Amino acid sequence: MDMKEKVENVQALQNLTVLDLTRVVAGPYAGSILGDFGAHVIKIEMPGNGDDARGYGPYENGESMYYANLNRNKKGITLNLKTEEGKRILLELVKKADILLENYRPGVMDKLGVGYEVLHEVNPRLIYGALSGFGSYGPYAQRPGYDIISQAMGGLMSVTGEKGGQPTRCGNAMGDILGGMNLVIGVLMAVNARYITGEGQRIDVSLVDSVVASLENAYIRYFKSQELPVRNGNAYASIAPYDTYHAKDGMVVIACGNQKLYEKFCNEVIHMPWMITDERFLTVPLRVQNNEIQKQYIEEWSMQYTVDEVVEMTLFKGIPAGPIYNVKQITEDPHIAEAREMFIEVEHPVIGTMKVNGNPIKLMDMMPRINCPAPTLGQDNEEILEDMLGYSSQEVETLKANKVI
Incomplete structure (x- = not known):
């Protein structure tokens, strides 16, 4: 086997195990990026309903394609963290993990008894990535946050829209996507820092901060002139034509x-x-x-x-x-859709054949791959509990009966 073949058989993050407790868009997006580069991502959901995004359309055969797009390359288990046994299982998984991602409101994990300080005691090398609307500290830390709130309070809506028109939300969940990307950057920085210090740490990413940072020169113009940037349609405030x-x-x-x-x-x-x-x-x-x-x-x-x-x-x-x-033209473009592989066909066990978004990051020697589709709810309970933690099949059945998983 030559060096090229060796590299082709390696993925950049294949040595990392990630516990993904996130829901909806921003956190799951971050987890999928890590999974695309080979991280062993275990999606942890509440028994019963799971991630809120499982209830978002479009659907195929009763399964959410919205969820399937954001949660590919993950194993899936259910775990009720409101039970003592559920918390104990999480702590056992944390001992074997490199990274944990969560996007609860700040303080929720502490109330459950599995906050950063507890997890750090269990595994000092754990990198704990937390994503929330406003971050874990500051006057607004306890406010709930969704993408549209981040676009509003991060300033993006104030500069988006026709000249003289109303503030306008971007046509996608830009705050969520920026937050998810910043979470990935943060945890990978912490992975490198761990080589220096030997210990993990907590990463705190805010959707609002992420949007604020994305406005870059809007603030510089304001600091210089004290004039508010205005909505200017598709024109750019710094360059013309x-x-x-x-x-x-x-x-x-x-x-x-x-x-x-x-x-x-x-x-x-x-x-x-x-x-x-x-x-x-x-x-x-x-x-x-x-x-x-x-x-x-x-x-x-x-x-x-x-x-x-x-x-x-x-x-x-x-x-x-x-x-x-438009979207149709993008999906048919030979450069974007084909050469750059921005849409990948996968086989989902319930949905069947479907396309998911490709990964925009290209490591030229270790390209992103979609190795498996998103999991159905609790799909990998037996595999994770038995193979990773040594539970017997009878013990797994007992956990099901007691609604721990």
């Missing part, structure tokens, strides 16, 4: 991110060289200030052509441009 433009049959995005691109665009694409020396458009700040005026001139050109023609002519000269895809 950098916007959506009408074509014959739809809209297109064109992004002149520097002066060289701008001059080339004016000279070689739209053939309006006068815009380079026009006093209204001489500098980036002036172009931002007069974007709506300049946009009219650009659209006099773009509306003569189809979206595909505008994109082709603009890209041909090296200027960034692209169509505004």
Whole structure:
């Protein structure tokens, strides 16, 4: 076996065991990223209903495809942490785990008797990743938090929407996704820190903090001018032309991110060289200030052509441009869907054949893989309890009868 074959048989996180107590979107998303790179992820749910997301559509054969997308590459067990036996089983699992993920409101795990301090005593090397709406400390720590709250209080809605329009939520759960990604970053930082210190630690990630950080230059502009950023449609507050433009049959995005691109665009694409020396458009700040005026001139050109023609002519000269895809177009795009493998077909035991989202992170020697579909509720109770913890089949049956699992 040569070195390449050895690498292909290895996954980057295959030496890590993760206990995933999270629900809904942000936490499960983090767990799935770790699982895609080979971590042994054990999804722990309450008996009966399990993760709230099991109740979210769409459904196939009575099973939630929403849940299945976010929980692939995980084993699944049920565990009632309100029972003493349930807590004892969790502590036994913690002894064998590297990472625990949870997204309860701060303090809930402590009330259950399995908070960080307890788990750290059981396994000092455990990395405890906690994700919540507002974080575990500060005046708002006990507030409940969902994605829309994070978009509202993190500032994203205030800068999203048409000019003069109402604050607008992004069309996806952006706060949840950012929070999940930051949780992954945090736990993997702690994995590295453990090589230095020999001990695990607690990671505290807030959905609101995650959204605040994503607004990057909005705050810098405010600190400089004391003026509130405004909703500006698809225009960018720092660069122009950098916007959506009408074509014959739809809209297109064109992004002149520097002066060289701008001059080339004016000279070689739209053939309006006068815009380079026009006093209204001489500098980036002036172009931002007069974007709506300049946009009219650009659209006099773009509306003569189809979206595909505008994109082709603009890209041909090296200027960034692209169509505004809908979901159907994305799933059929040869670069995104096929070459980049952003949609992967899996066989689910109840749903059957389905596609799930691919992983955007590509380790070129250890690519992400979907090794197994999301588990049905309690699917791996016997395997985990018997193989990992040494329970007998009779003891497992007793746990079921006592509603511990």
